[in-house]
Amino acid sequence: MKKDLCFPLPELQVSFALQLKEFRNLWLQDALLETIGKLEISTVDAELSEFVPKADLKTLASRGLRGELVFAVPSVLQANPRLLGYYRLLLGYSQKEFYGTGFGIASLKSMETSGKINSKSPVSIMKLCGALCNAASHLVQNLESTNLTLDLLDDLALLTVGPQMRGGVNNKLGQKGIKDVFAIIQEILSHAIINHTNEAIEIRNASGRDVWVEFAADPDIVIREELSEKNSRKILAIEVKSGTDVSNIHNRIGEAEKSHQKAKQEGYRECWTVVNVSKLDIAKAKTESPTTNTFYSLKSLLTRKGSEYEDFKQNIISMVGIASS
Known part of the structure; x- marks a missing residue:
């Protein structure tokens, strides 16, 4: 066919x-x-x-x-x-x-x-x-x-503008991808949320402890459980690589690995990487980011259905320690 x-x-x-x-x-x-x-x-x-x-x-x-x-x-x-x-x-x-x-x-x-x-x-x-x-x-x-000519001078400037604009667009796409993943997590945990801001959501888990899902500079999103005023259990670090350029994905995974290594040093137990390319060689990706426990597809998560989304959802629910809605 x-x-x-x-x-x-x-x-x-x-x-x-x-x-x-x-x-x-x-x-x-x-x-x-x-x-x-x-x-x-x-x-x-x-x-x-x-x-x-x-x-x-x-x-x-x-x-x-x-x-x-x-x-x-x-x-x-x-x-x-x-x-x-x-x-x-x-x-x-x-x-x-x-x-x-x-x-x-x-x-x-x-x-x-x-x-x-x-x-x-x-x-x-x-x-x-x-x-x-x-x-x-x-x-x-x-x-x-x-x-x-005037046209040549304009063309020369535009040749430099192109990569600059692409970089700016890629940064915007990156921020949007991070916000998309955060929004998905917020939806999954919505029934347990007790407080939220633009930068973080707070839930109460089955043990009565507060769990925070927060935007972070590096890695992109973190989840931690408060044990006391000065101590927390660092549950999950998520890196989101929203670029759709397949030829550059392995560089991006390398960047994610650096962030995850930092997260591990800070005490995070689990590290996930969300990518936005149509095809990913998981075996190769794991060699490039051995610290990543699980790779997810942003496109699959955005559908809010299917096996990959359900795996993401159930893992989030299990890690923070709440019952399914």
């Missing part, structure tokens, strides 16, 4: 499209052109003459391009500090690389992220522009002048 082709829904691209509008308004060519339209061009031209080799400006002018489309100058960044992001993207630097320890400008990250210049930064705007212009000069000198 023939099976119809069925591809996953392009949710990532939908998210990209929605984010791209924000990027254009804040950090891409649209934002730069809007800012330039509000400045005294004579001031910008004077600064370009100071910071940029004449040959580079001549190359751009031959293609009908103004210098500030490639070269950062103080008046532009002071008028709109977020445009530091435009020049970073144009030159192909990731946020992690650009604001990491290697470049020495971590104190200026607020320019891109919040539009504010850090007055206490040891790096002056003049020094920053000098370094950016040196890098941009290499770009101009190593491109065919006939290729220099």
Whole structure:
């Protein structure tokens, strides 16, 4: 029997499209052109003459391009500090690389992220522009002048935006996956809940003790039973890896293993890993995360039915020590 082709829904691209509008308004060519339209061009031209080799400006002018489309100058960044992001993207630097320890400008990250210049930064705007212009000069000198167009400059920035947007979307997907698993646990334990907040739920088990299910930084979700005011029995640590990229799942499982090793050192008895890929080689996954006692599929848990969900449900109920609803 023939099976119809069925591809996953392009949710990532939908998210990209929605984010791209924000990027254009804040950090891409649209934002730069809007800012330039509000400045005294004579001031910008004077600064370009100071910071940029004449040959580079001549190359751009031959293609009908103004210098500030490639070269950062103080008046532009002071008028709109977020445009530091435009020049970073144009030159192909990731946020992690650009604001990491290697470049020495971590104190200026607020320019891109919040539009504010850090007055206490040891790096002056003049020094920053000098370094950016040196890098941009290499770009101009190593491109065919006939290729220099507004579209090419926009494309170069977009090439850097792509991985950044993917990373942002993956982080959002990761947080959503954690919240989904937490919500499933909350539903399973709903009949025994005596208190809850956005970050934790409290239940009373059959022994009369309080059990807490909590969001945690590392691992993602923990369950512990209070034995006294200062002592608790650490029951379960859960890592949720919501990414759907099969090619990256083994790296993610390696990350889960590090979290579980930390959880074990803190006294957690059981460690679970929830993944979100269609197929997982369990034997290989167990070698990559030997601390994981059980692997669960996020997709299976979200159905709220089936053998895998029932196994998850019954294990949760048993571990916290309550009767089934």
